[in-house]
Amino acid sequence: MGRAVTVPEQLRVLELGTVSPLRSQTLWHAIAKEVSGGETPTLSFLRTDAGCVSIGYHRSLDEVDVGHCSRRGWPVYRRMVGGGPVFLDGAQLLFQISLPAKAVPASRGQALRSLLGPAVAAFRAAGVPARLDEEMEVVVADRKVCGYGAGQIDAAVVLVGNLIESFDHESATSVLEVPDPVSRSELLRLMRRYVGCPEDTSADARAFIGAAVDAFAGALGLRPRSGELSGAELDHMELLDRKFVDGGWLAGPDRPRSAGWKAKIRSGVWVLTGRSGGVRVRASVVGNRVERMDIEAPGDGEVRSAAAGVTGRTLAEARALLCECGAFGRAAAEAIGQAGVLVG
Amino acid sequence: MERSQWAKVGGYRMRTDLAYDSEGHMWVERLGGGRVRVGLDPLGLEINGTLAQLAMIPVGTEVQRGEPLGSLEAEKFVGPLRAPLSGVVAATNDTVVENPGLVEQDPFGCWLVELEVLPGSVEDAELVEGPSVPGWFAEQVQEYRDKGVLAE
Structure with missing residues (x-):
């Protein structure tokens, strides 16, 4: 009688090439659905053949300049995982790891670290000296080089991310709804400063794929094998194709409207505006501290000069200082609070 | 009105x-x-991390035990909030949807959803309650600590 042979669990690897913007989203959702139903854990790679915008599950569509996207021919889709609105194009290699929820740590933070670790190893093999910083950003120095989001889709967990070969900062900024040209200019400045690989770094997508396969297989204890999409996945993808262009799905869950506006460039880096009591505040925050603040408070020089004094302080400290500057100062502090930035 | 009963466990x-x-x-x-x-207990909060977003399904929706009552997002990770009982959503707490940080400050003071439990539902039996709560929770904490999910 022969010995029973234990077949090691496998990691299915799907190189899906270049697909339409819609399929750049629905394909990996379909894969995650099937992994939830018992399909092999899967690492997949694809690119979109045209620009599009992907918005995180909970985020308001108000954050996207839908009219501008429409004029540029960039469709907008809502994904089932987290994070904010992002511009995707063919200069980004999109990767996704889908595996049973029971295979990842119960702690969300630990789950993310366990899945981002192999991704970081792949970045380094691709020529991008990335690391995972203490704020869970994949960075080179202080520049974010990988956008990611994660979520549980039925009984599967999926992490999606991108290898940015060339980042189109102008387009990425233009798809966002921004209250005024100055804020848009500031957003672009910080996007250029803090997003994308340094100019002297180039990413090798082929090396990234090979290294990602090895790193994820090693980390998960799985044996990689090339695979294909199943019939069930193709069927599911067609269902999702219809769902993702449905207006109700795109609108997303009911969200409270914020009185202020904010845009996150990377962890700890924000542009925000708010208005209260005839006072308008615009602030840039870097490393969770105010880098620039402009206050429009007609006829009140004290509060405008106070704005200069908050540089280098946290938003909480800045608000406390402004509150000491009379009614306009208190209004400025209120305006900052309206943006709802969750930093000190 | 009955007073809440508290204990420090784990x-x-x-x-x-x-x-x-x-x-x-x-x-x-x-x-x-x-x-x-229904609300999130402190262990559920710690496992999820800093809450950035909450969304609830609409009032009037019927859910079965284990189905999503809504969703939460922490660390860019979206996960479901599972219904502990089968029922119809009677109310949602919009205050915490607007400010999820409130749940972290006071998990027992911030309910998420009210449910009209479906008649004939027998799922109550699967809930942990009464004198067994402290022992069950202590075991849960220890289990998560053993797995390295929680700090010592």
């Missing part, structure tokens, strides 16, 4: 007069007349 301040769903780490408060309030 380093967490717990209400011992509530029922708990062990899988989703949701607390359940019986309001009478087949209506319950």
